[in-house]
Amino acid sequence: MKENKQPLTTLSQQEQERYDRQVSIKGFGRKRQLKLKKARIIVAGIGGVGSSASMYLAVAGIGSLTVIDSGEVELSNLNRQILHWEKNLGTSKALSAATKLKQLNPDIEVTAREESITEDSVLKLLEGTDGVIDCLDNFPSRYILNDAALKLGVPVFHAACSGFEVRATTIIPGVTPCLRCLYPRELHQAKVPILGSIAGMAGNIATTEAIKLIAGLEPTLKNRLLIYDGLHLRYNLVNISRNPDCLFCKGVRTNEG
Numbered sequence: 001m002k003e004n005k006q007p008l009t010t011l012s013q014q015e016q017e018r019y020d021r022q023v024s025i026k027g028f029g030r031k032r033q034l035k036l037k038k039a040r041i042i043v044a045g046i047g048g049v050g051s052s053a054s055m056y057l058a059v060a061g062i063g064s065l066t067v068i069d070s071g072e073v074e075l076s077n078l079n080r081q082i083l084h085w086e087k088n089l090g091t092s093k094a095l096s097a098a099t100k101l102k103q104l105n106p107d108i109e110v111t112a113r114e115e116s117i118t119e120d121s122v123l124k125l126l127e128g129t130d131g132v133i134d135c136l137d138n139f140p141s142r143y144i145l146n147d148a149a150l151k152l153g154v155p156v157f158h159a160a161c162s163g164f165e166v167r168a169t170t171i172i173p174g175v176t177p178c179l180r181c182l183y184p185r186e187l188h189q190a191k192v193p194i195l196g197s198i199a200g201m202a203g204n205i206a207t208t209e210a211i212k213l214i215a216g217l218e219p220t221l222k223n224r225l226l227i228y229d230g231l232h233l234r235y236n237l238v239n240i241s242r243n244p245d246c247l248f249c250k251g252v253r254t255n256e257g
């Protein structure tokens with residue numbers, strides 16, 4: 001993929017025009033846009049949640065995006081995984097996503113990693129990143145991501161969905177509960193039924209949280225779990241706290257200054 005060769009200290013004329021409608025949000029401004037431009041974000045899992053998360057990160061102008069997925073596009077993915085189209089069936093999800101993200105915003109750098117999140121690879125994948133969107137579909141991989149992010153002090157924007165329900169939280173190492181505090185045991189996940197618009201919403205919530213944190217605004221889901229019920233259009237913001245006995249985040253200190 002073509003690298004972003006533009007200077008990170010200024011916005012080009014084209015960038016000013018591209019991002020005008022978000023830069024002009026009260027309290028946002030060019031300085032916050034430049035923070036997005038300098039940011040490196042990983043989207044772990046490019047399924048239904050990862051599709052919308054990565055698309056909105058790309059169009060918002062996150063300077064460097066890495067998409068990780070070892071899977072290939074299947075027909076049963078297409079009700080929700082909107083970055084993958086019928087012509088992509090049987091091809092790499094990471095490449096399918098990266099190709100379109102680059103077309104969505106040629107000003108950013110997009111890297112495709114066709115691999116799984118494993119204990120052997122995760123630290124290297126996460127090193128130097130400003131945040132990771134957890135759009136994975138299984139608990140063993142989510143735990144591996146959580147544990148590595150705690151070690152490196154990388155914020156994790158966790159998003160999950162099932163049926164009409166979204167659950168999301170923002171994990172800041174040393175500040176908030178980690179995924180293991182929240183879910184000490186793996187939830188059984190066979191084939192999860194899911195509506196595409198709900199998966200999209202999960203991704204959008206995580207991406208909005210990531211953009212806020214990167215831009216220097218307060219993430220709303222810090223120490224809170226959002227439970228959204230799309231069937232009845234109801235949501236709950238549940239206060240959550242660290243488990244002092246959690247073996248994984250005990251002793252982890254914050255990078256926040």
Ligand SMILES: [Zn+2]
Nearest residue numbers: 178181246249
């Ligand atoms: Zn914990």
